């Protein structure tokens with residue numbers, strides 16, 4: 001983890017969202033990053049409501065030391081794509097579900113990017129996976145972080161084995 005002159009960790013990941021109303025979903029990305037000890041920042045950056053600030057955030061992200069941007073938005077979710085158009089960094093888009101349309105509007109707005117401007121889109125509400133994907137991107141060049149990810153994957157495998165064992169026991173009790 002790199003540190004600034006004042007000793008504070010320089011964020012490697014920017015977790016941004018169109019509104020603070022997205023935070024209950026986007027918090028899951030932040031929690032995943034915290035689990036792996038990845039320094040991040042979180043903020044509201046809206047393409048629709050603050051276009052100049054949004055362009056500035058994307059344009060300056062790499063020079064500020066960010067390595068990955070996670071962008072969540074709901075409805076006409078232009079934020080992830082617009083950020084991807086002004087930064088060379090990988091952008092992970094999180095479709096946030098709103099009251100109407102079950103997040104399908106957010107999903108389609110984020111996933112249907114024109115050729116040449118990729119956004120790695122996770123499932124509707126899939127902010128935890130966005131955080132884990134950001135960890136994997138960083139881990140590609142960080143052996144310590146990769147080892148943590150491998151341990152995490154091992155825990156998932158153990159949990160799946162335990163689920164199978166419980167299910168087989170229950171099926172056996174039913175006479176299966």
Ligand SMILES: Nc1c(C(=O)O)ncn1[C@@H]1O[C@H](COP(=O)(O)O)[C@@H](O)[C@H]1O
Pocket residue numbers: 017018019020021022045046047048049072073074075076077078079080096098
């Ligand atoms: N999709 C966008 C953008 C954008 O893409 O620039 N800015 C805000 N929003 C979304 O509007 C929804 C409602 O926002 P409010 O709750 O503030 O009314 C949020 O899900 C936000 O991501």
